[in-house]
Amino acid sequence: MGIMFTNFFLVLQPAIYVTSLAAVELLRARDGGQQIIDSVDVTCGLSLGEYTALAFAGAFSIPHVSRNHCKTKGIATLKIGLKLVELRGEAMQDAADAAKSAMVSVIGLDLEKVQQLCDAANQEVPEAEKVQIANYLCPGNYAVSGGLKGVEVLETRAKSFKARMTVRLAVAGAFHTSFMEPAVSRLEAALAATEIRTPRIPVISNVDAQPHADPDTIKKILARQVTSPVQWETTVKTLLNKGLKKSYELGPGKVIAGIIKRVDKGADIENIGA
CATH class of the missing domain: 3.40.366.10 (Malonyl-Coenzyme A Acyl Carrier Protein, domain 2)
Known part of the structure; x- marks a missing residue:
């Protein structure tokens, strides 16, 4: 596979x-x-x-x-x-093959809330796993990229920030990041x-x-x-x-x-x- x-x-x-x-x-x-x-x-x-x-x-x-x-x-x-x-x-x-990473869409939050969500997730993971906003698409729809663990933590924390949903993107890795x-x-x-x-x-x-x-x-x-x-x-x-x-x-x-x-x-x- x-x-x-x-x-x-x-x-x-x-x-x-x-x-x-x-x-x-x-x-x-x-x-x-x-x-x-x-x-x-x-x-x-x-x-x-x-x-x-x-x-x-x-x-x-x-x-x-x-x-x-x-x-x-x-x-x-x-x-x-x-x-x-x-x-x-x-x-x-x-x-992407060199490090485990991922992207996820965060739906239903404004830009400030998405950044706060990223900050909260980053407090729980090491530097190499941190996440950031990668695609500033439109109000209520921002894509976040980063280490796999960071993305997983963000998905877990999203509900507490009142995100409507998160959608893991079918891409190879954390595009538009370091x-x-x-x-x-x-x-x-x-x-x-x-x-x-x-x-x-x-x-x-x-x-x-x-x-x-x-x-x-x-x-x-x-x-x-x-x-x-x-x-x-x-x-x-x-x-x-x-x-x-x-x-x-x-x-x-x-x-x-x-x-x-x-x-x-x-x-x-x-x-x-x-």
Whole structure:
């Protein structure tokens, strides 16, 4: 079972990346789809989705080629991002295998209460088992990562903090924490060998909820992303406050649409799966 679990996560990230880009092509193929794509003026993605967002914005594009070579260009562009995503998945899996760790969603508590819950759990476990908020998703939904014992203590204590529920996430380990530190150097090396171009539209980073256009800065942020909490709540609130009118969720599932609706029930977001 352990081998099956490991292999599953090694292929999951590339599969999600390809499926998400397939959803872009599904949108492009429908009536008015290209006009919709051309009208998009900002993009972002949660965790792995940041790679899809960068691909959509042209950061992984090869230089301009003639129309006759458009298909070849598209395949080459896909391979650039896919190679990074494959290595990211392998590096994160290896980091997860090096220490017993886990992630859990805490449902029904505000941010302050989740932090208090983490602090309470951390008082009962050694330093190597401590937990932290890893995904700031939306009010009432925060993901916590850390050592397996720390996560288990947090789950036990959650009811006393009046959490509605906790949901152990089906991931390989404590993503977006220092548990992923062994993956950083491998990502840095791969990114250093990859040509990243200036995105044609802003791509908001998970690390600081800010857009970045400089290719070298994007490389540094992508390497830091695996050990940094995902600032998704801030990203969504910033977009809505700046007047976001219409958005599209491209890829498997409807998680992003649900999160945005939690922040703003009236938000106009359309899910397009492949």
